Amino acid sequence: MVQKERSKLLIKHQKGSKIAEQFRMIRTNIEFISKKRALKTIMITSTKPQEGKSTIIANLADVMGRQNMNVLIIDADLRLPSQHYILGVDNAVGLTDILEETLAVNAVIQKTTLHNVDIISAGQSPNNPSELLSKPALTELFETVKEHYDYILVDAPPVIVADTTIVAQEIDGIIMVAEENKTPKQKFQKAMTTLKSTHTPIIGIILNKTKQDKGSKYYYYNK
Numbered sequence: 001m002v003q004k005e006r007s008k009l010l011i012k013h014q015k016g017s018k019i020a021e022q023f024r025m026i027r028t029n030i031e032f033i034s035k036k037r038a039l040k041t042i043m044i045t046s047t048k049p050q051e052g053k054s055t056i057i058a059n060l061a062d063v064m065g066r067q068n069m070n071v072l073i074i075d076a077d078l079r080l081p082s083q084h085y086i087l088g089v090d091n092a093v094g095l096t097d098i099l100e101e102t103l104a105v106n107a108v109i110q111k112t113t114l115h116n117v118d119i120i121s122a123g124q125s126p127n128n129p130s131e132l133l134s135k136p137a138l139t140e141l142f143e144t145v146k147e148h149y150d151y152i153l154v155d156a157p158p159v160i161v162a163d164t165t166i167v168a169q170e171i172d173g174i175i176m177v178a179e180e181n182k183t184p185k186q187k188f189q190k191a192m193t194t195l196k197s198t199h200t201p202i203i204g205i206i207l208n209k210t211k212q213d214k215g216s217k218y219y220y221y222n223k
């Protein structure tokens, strides 16, 4: 079942795949920004659930890994984790264990089937996610993994969840996702204002589920 989920979500890299090309463009933009300022930890968030944050992280990690960049995905959506489903890995241990200081970083990093892509899944859902994510253990984790990876992609809940702004303060850059014709403008603007208050640069906005993506969904995704 997990495998089926994964193959449904990851893009095809055959010649002419427009969506693969779009992800390569995002990768290039990130590389470009990285040359000008420190950008190793990148969080992806959005206004509301289901806008494609987690899917985008997995696909972006894929195109980065293919370009020989060492990538670590960290699932910081402790309330509704999904990276372990998308990438077909175990979620018995993960970020929660690092924050609770019950396991060392090395003990929770897993390999994925994607080239050069590792993951720290969320782990068991705690009942105090905001509190856990506020711990210095998160800052220490980022410091440690920055030494071993080129990029760390952090999956996050929507901006309205306090966890997101807490994590945002610890990272180098934020990417916002919006869903074409669906994300309410006012809510999006409010989310942007909230993010700006963290003083972490918003390095880009991805417009997801555009007409083109939807219309050709089966063309772009493995069935």
Ligand SMILES: Nc1ncnc2c1ncn2[C@@H]1O[C@H](COP(=O)(O)OP(=O)(O)O)[C@@H](O)[C@H]1O
Binding pocket: 009, 046, 048, 049, 050, 051, 052, 053, 054, 055, 056, 082, 208, 209, 210, 213, 214, 217
């Ligand atoms: N570009 C896209 N085209 C079609 N479906 C998509 C696209 N991006 C995401 N999805 C689908 O939308 C749903 C929500 O995506 P997900 O990445 O879990 O969102 P979020 O992390 O923002 O909650 C999933 O079923 C996913 O497969």
Ligand SMILES: [Mg+2]
Binding pocket: 053, 054, 055, 077, 082, 155, 156
């Ligand atoms: Mg998600």
